[in-house]
Amino acid sequence: MAGTMRAERFHADTKTIAVEDVPIPKPGPGEVLVKVEFCGICHSDLSLIDGTFPALLPVVTQGHEASGTIAKLGAGVTGWSEGDRVVPSAGRPCFACRNCRRGDLTNCLNIQLMAFAYDGAWAEYTVAQAGGLTRIPDNVSFEQAAILADAVSTPFGAVVRTGKVGVGETVGVWGVGGVGTHIVQLARLVGAVPVIAFDINPVVRERALELGADYAFDSRDEDLKEKVAEATGGRMLDVAFDAAGLKVTFEQALDCLTVGGRLVAVGLSAQEASVGTTAQFGLSQKQVLGHLGYKNVDIETLAELVSRGRLDLSRSISEIVPLEDVAKGIEKLENHEGNPIRILVKP
Numbered sequence: 001m002a003g004t005m006r007a008e009r010f011h012a013d014t015k016t017i018a019v020e021d022v023p024i025p026k027p028g029p030g031e032v033l034v035k036v037e038f039c040g041i042c043h044s045d046l047s048l049i050d051g052t053f054p055a056l057l058p059v060v061t062q063g064h065e066a067s068g069t070i071a072k073l074g075a076g077v078t079g080w081s082e083g084d085r086v087v088p089s090a091g092r093p094c095f096a097c098r099n100c101r102r103g104d105l106t107n108c109l110n111i112q113l114m115a116f117a118y119d120g121a122w123a124e125y126t127v128a129q130a131g132g133l134t135r136i137p138d139n140v141s142f143e144q145a146a147i148l149a150d151a152v153s154t155p156f157g158a159v160v161r162t163g164k165v166g167v168g169e170t171v172g173v174w175g176v177g178g179v180g181t182h183i184v185q186l187a188r189l190v191g192a193v194p195v196i197a198f199d200i201n202p203v204v205r206e207r208a209l210e211l212g213a214d215y216a217f218d219s220r221d222e223d224l225k226e227k228v229a230e231a232t233g234g235r236m237l238d239v240a241f242d243a244a245g246l247k248v249t250f251e252q253a254l255d256c257l258t259v260g261g262r263l264v265a266v267g268l269s270a271q272e273a274s275v276g277t278t279a280q281f282g283l284s285q286k287q288v289l290g291h292l293g294y295k296n297v298d299i300e301t302l303a304e305l306v307s308r309g310r311l312d313l314s315r316s317i318s319e320i321v322p323l324e325d326v327a328k329g330i331e332k333l334e335n336h337e338g339n340p341i342r343i344l345v346k347p
Contacts, residue, residue, distance in 0.1 A: 006347065007123030008326050010048060010062050012055035017062070019324055025119065025127045027074030032130050034088055037142040038320070038344045039121040040065030040151055041329050043178070044268070048116065049330070052270050056117050063122030063345060064090040064114040067136060067146035077130045085142070087303070088121070089132030089296045090114040090149050105131075106295050122326055124347045134299040137307035143320070144313045147342050148302045152313065153294035154266065155182035155243075156302055159190060162291040163239045163264045167191030172228070172237045174198045174219060174253050175244030176208040178341050179266055181316070183241050188212040189311060192239070194231055198224075198249075204339050211315065219252060228256050237261055245269040260285040316341045323347045 004021045011018070027033045045062050047053040070084045080086075093100050093108035100108050114120045119127070136145045159165050171192040173183045176199045187195045197208035197216040205216035215231045217224060228236060238261050240253035245267025254263050254275060265288065275281045275288060305311040318340035321329040329343045 005124035006323055007061045007119075008063065008323065008345075010055075010060050012058050012060075015049060015051060017049065017327060017330075019326065022061075022123075024125050027072055027077075027127050029075040030077060030130055031074040031127050032070050032077060032080060032086075032133065033072040033074075034066070034068040034086060034121075034126050034128050035071040036066055036068040036121045036124060036126055036347050038067050038146040038346055039063040040147050041326075041333050041343045041345060042150060043333070045115065046330060046334055047268065052268075053116070060115065061119040061121070061123050061126075062115045063120040063126075065146050065148075065150045065342075066121035066126060067142040067148075068121075068126075071125060074130070080130055080133065085136040085138075085145070086128075087134040087136060087145050087149050087299055088114070088126065088128035089134070089299070091293065092118065092129055092132065106297075111293075122323060122345050122347075124323075132296055134296065134303060137303055140303055140306050143317050143344060144306060145303065146344060147313065147316055148299045148306075150294070151178050151316070151342050152182045152186075152302050152311075153298045154291075155179055155186055156298050157294040158241060158264050158266050158291045159183060159186045160298075161295075162289050163241065163262060165190050165192050165239050168193055169238035170194060170196075170232045170235055170258075172196045172198060172240045172253060172256060173208075173213075174240070174242045174249040175246075175267060176204050176213075176216075177243065177336075177339075180241070180243035181208065181211060181341050183243060183266070184208055184213050185211055185311065187239075187241075189305075196228065196231055196237070198252075201336075201339060207315075207339070219249065224252070225256060239264065241266055243267045245271070247271040247273045254286065254288065257284075257286050260287075262287045262289055264289050264291050266291050318343055320344045320346050 194214035
């Protein structure tokens with residue numbers, strides 16, 4: 001194995017990126033070296049570059065939605081072999097907080113996020129904790145496996161864990177891009193009915209209908225609430241997901257909830273939103289729930305659903321760009337060029 005590899009590097013002082021030669025990392029005890037096959041470009045990657053998310057390191061390799069094969073085992077690793085097809089988790093427990101000390105690693109209070117607190121996978125190789133790996137079924141492609149770690153698992157966590165969507169509940173999804181598209185598919189999979197998509201782009205709305213939404217409305221429609229009422233038989237929404245993270249989408253989603261409904265905030269931005277007066281909010285009995293990330297077991301669950309044909313991600317990969325052209329992929333996502341669900345980087 002050569003001593004160096006190509007990797008994208010984000011420089012915090014100048015907020016610039018470059019593909020550079022860096023040393024191939026060595027796996028420590030309990031870790032593995034993964035040869036990266038694909039890694040997704042996520043809006044949170046853009047948020048680090050534009051300063052919405054504060055930099056934790058002066059220089060870091062980005063990319064946290066990866067798939068690949070194990071190239072080398074660190075000391076003490078068992079149950080894995082070189083050549084195994086895997087998805088690395090996008091976070092590492094700290095092993096020092098109260099939850100970690102009592103063995104509850106999945107609820108670490110100081111979780112370290114891949115591509116922010118440590119180097120990610122827009123690179124030829126990346127290091128991962130063996131305990132955070134998920135095996136990729138033989139009939140699941142590396143392309144689809146890569147996006148399970150965030151682009152699909154974060155929506156899964158939002159729908160199943162935070163939103164707790166039940167069979168027959170009415171669901172609305174604001175912003176049907178990379179995250180919102182998968183919320184639509186997963187809400188339908190767990191039995192929500194109807195599932196309503198909201199987006200300002202007619203092409204994206206049509207795609208949402210093709211992928212499982214029962215209705216797709218323009219969120220700028222002056223008669224939007226009346227249309228939601230008609231679609232739900234007057235009930236309005238039991239659960240609303242804001243995948244855009246904007247003031248306007250947050251407040252509109254909250255306004256479309258039924259009494260006691262739940263708003264799950266999934267999209268992230270620097271904008272501030274309001275829940276209205278405390279009197280109005282209290283009387284409505286509505287709930288606002290923040291959501292971030294997933295549990296590692298969710299990736300395994302999703303891989304099984306894809307493997308058995310229960311979840312179709314065949315349209316989720318919009319484009320693949322070489323690592324050397326990662327800047328072009330970032331620009332396309334930022335400008336919504338081609339309305340991408342997920343753009344992948346291929347080292």
